[in-house]
Every structure is written in structure tokens, then in C-alpha cells.
Amino acid sequence: MNCIFCKMVNKEIEHHIVAEDEKFLAFLSLYPNTRGVTVVIPKQHFSSYAFDLDDSVLCDLIKFTKQVAKKLDHYFDDVGRTAMVFEGFGVDHVHAKLFPMYGTAKAQEHWQCIKSSVDHYFEQYEGYISSHDYKQVDHIDLANLARHIREN
Numbered sequence: 001m002n003c004i005f006c007k008m009v010n011k012e013i014e015h016h017i018v019a020e021d022e023k024f025l026a027f028l029s030l031y032p033n034t035r036g037v038t039v040v041i042p043k044q045h046f047s048s049y050a051f052d053l054d055d056s057v058l059c060d061l062i063k064f065t066k067q068v069a070k071k072l073d074h075y076f077d078d079v080g081r082t083a084m085v086f087e088g089f090g091v092d093h094v095h096a097k098l099f100p101m102y103g104t105a106k107a108q109e110h111w112q113c114i115k116s117s118v119d120h121y122f123e124q125y126e127g128y129i130s131s132h133d134y135k136q137v138d139h140i141d142l143a144n145l146a147r148h149i150r151e152n
């Protein structure tokens with residue numbers, strides 16, 4: 001199979017493991033946008049949409065990913081939290097991406113709000129997910145949308 005993550009599992013491609021058990025593998029991203037970005041995969045190949053996985057596979061993946069996230073929190077200075085993202089349009093082998101959130105140690109110890117200054121609204125997926133807030137939406141619009149989603 002021509003899957004880069006399966007090739008890592010089979011040790012055909014150089015990668016840098018931070019955690020592993022019989023079912024899962026966590027390795028450092030080769031293309032990190034911050035230090036220590038980590039990819040967590042099941043060793044078995046599954047297509048990349050996490051919400052198409054069986055519950056048991058997804059739950060086990062998330063449990064393993066949690067252990068890895070805590071390892072990153074502990075290891076990196078000034079990382080109080082690590083974010084987990086499932087996207088899957090880079091490689092079609094299901095994977096969680098972990099992003100150490102630098103500068104969050106104090107905010108984690110005594111919770112404090114950290115806001116973004118990003119001013120961007122997505123009309124379509126641009127190859128990455130951002131969790132920043134945008135402008136507040138009208139309650140009537142949200143109420144209609146919520147009703148349509150519920151009733152669909």
C-alpha cells in the first residue's frame with residue numbers, strides 16, 4: 001500500500017517516535033508549525049475521517065493520544081495544554097495531530113482567557129483548521145440554523 005504512515009509503521013521511512021504501543025504510534029511531524037507537533041496513528045490502516053471509525057477504534061486512539069499530549073505538556077517548557085486536531089486531508093490514514101500550545105502554562109495553572117487577533121472567516125476549507133472566534137452572529141440566524149440542523 002502506498003501510504004506514508006503505513007510505511008512508517010513498517011519502518012520503511014525514517015520517523016521519530018515519541019510513544020508507541022502494540023496498536024498505536026506517535027511520531028514528530030516532519031513539517032511542524034511549532035516545536036514538537038506530533039502525529040498519532042493507529043498502526044492498522046483506516047481511512048482518514050475520524051468520525052467514520054468504529055467507536056472502539058476512535059476511543060482507543062483518543063485515549064492513546066491523551067497520554068501523548070500529557071507527555072508533551074510535561075516535556076515542553078511553558079506548555080500547559082496541547083491541542084488535538086483531526087483533519088485528514090494531508091494523508092488518508094486516520095491521525096490525530098497534537099500541537100503543544102506554548103505560553104499556556106500559567107493560564108492552565110490559574111485559568112485565564114487567551115484571545116486570538118485573527119480576523120478571518122472561512123467560506124471553505126483551506127487545508128487547515130483554525131479555532132479562532134470571528135464576529136458575533138445574529139441570534140435569529142443561529143436559532144434558524146440550529147433548528148434546521150436538528151430537524152434534518
Ligand SMILES: [Zn+2]
Pocket residue numbers: 003004005006007044045046092093
Ligand atoms: Zn496507512
